[in-house]
Amino acid sequence: NAGVTQTPKFQVLKTGQSMTLQCAQDMNHNSMYWYRQDPGMGLRLIYYSASEGTTDKGEVPNGYNVSRLNKREFSLRLESAAPSQTSVYFCASTESEVRWGDQPQHFGDGTRLSIL
Amino acid sequence: AQKVTQAQTEISVVEKEDVTLDCVYETRDTTYYLFWYKQPPSGELVFLIRRNSFDEQNEISGRYSWNFQKSTSSFNFTITASQVVDSAVYFCALSEAVGSGGSNYKLTFGKGTLLTVNP
Secondary structure, eight states: OEEEEEOOOOEEEEETOOEEEEEEEEEOOOOEEEEEEETTTEEEEEEESSSSOOEEOOOOOTTTEEEEHHHHSSEEESSSGGGGGOOEEEEEEEOOOSSSSSSSOOEEEOOEEEEE | OEEEOOOSSSSEEEEEEEEEEEEEOOOOOOOOEHHHHETTTOOOEEEEEEEEOOOOOOOEEEEEEEEEGGGGGGEEEEEESSSSOOEEEEEEEEEESSSSSSSSEEEOOOOOOEEEEEE
C-alpha cells in the first residue's frame, strides 16, 4: 500500500542549482498536485495536473516547472533554486472525474528542501 | 477567492481535556466540500473527514466529532478526552474549482492549528 511516494525526502541545494522532485502514485488517480508548506502559511498549490498530458498553474507557480510523465508520475523541477524556495513540498493525488471536488486528496510524506 | 480561517494558531491542553478547533470558511459556491487533515510531528498529512455543503449533520467518529454550521460558515472539530497522540497540526480545507473547465479542484487550506496535548 504505497499510495503517494515522493523522492527524495530531504535535499540541500545551493542557490542557482537545479533539481527535480519526483512523485508517483499507485492508486490509478488521474489528478495530481504539488503544494508547498511554509511556516504559518498552510499549504499552497504550485501546479496541478488533471490528467496525463495536462498541467496548470496554481497559486505560486513562479520558479517551478512540472511534467506529467504518465498517469503515475508527476515531477516538480526547480531550474535555478532560490532561498525563497526553501520549504516542504507535498505531492498529492485524487480520483478525477469529480464534479464537485468531493474526493479527499492523498498526500505523500513530503520533501524537505533547503536552499542555501 | 475562497478563504479558510483557523483563528487558533496554537492550543495546549492537558490529557483527557476536550478541545475544539475552529474553522471558518468563505465561498461563493453553493456546492462545496470541507475537509480536515491531521499532520503529526512526523510530517505526513492524514485525511480525517469530508463534509459536503448539503449535509449539516454532525459526525462522530470515536473521540472525534465535527460540527458543520452553514449559517455561520463554520466547520469545527472537537476531540473528546484528548490524548498525547492527538498532538499535531490540524488543517481545515475547502475544495475549490480551478481552471476554466470547472471540473478540476484544489484544496484551499487554513494556516493550521498546532494542538499540544500534555500528559
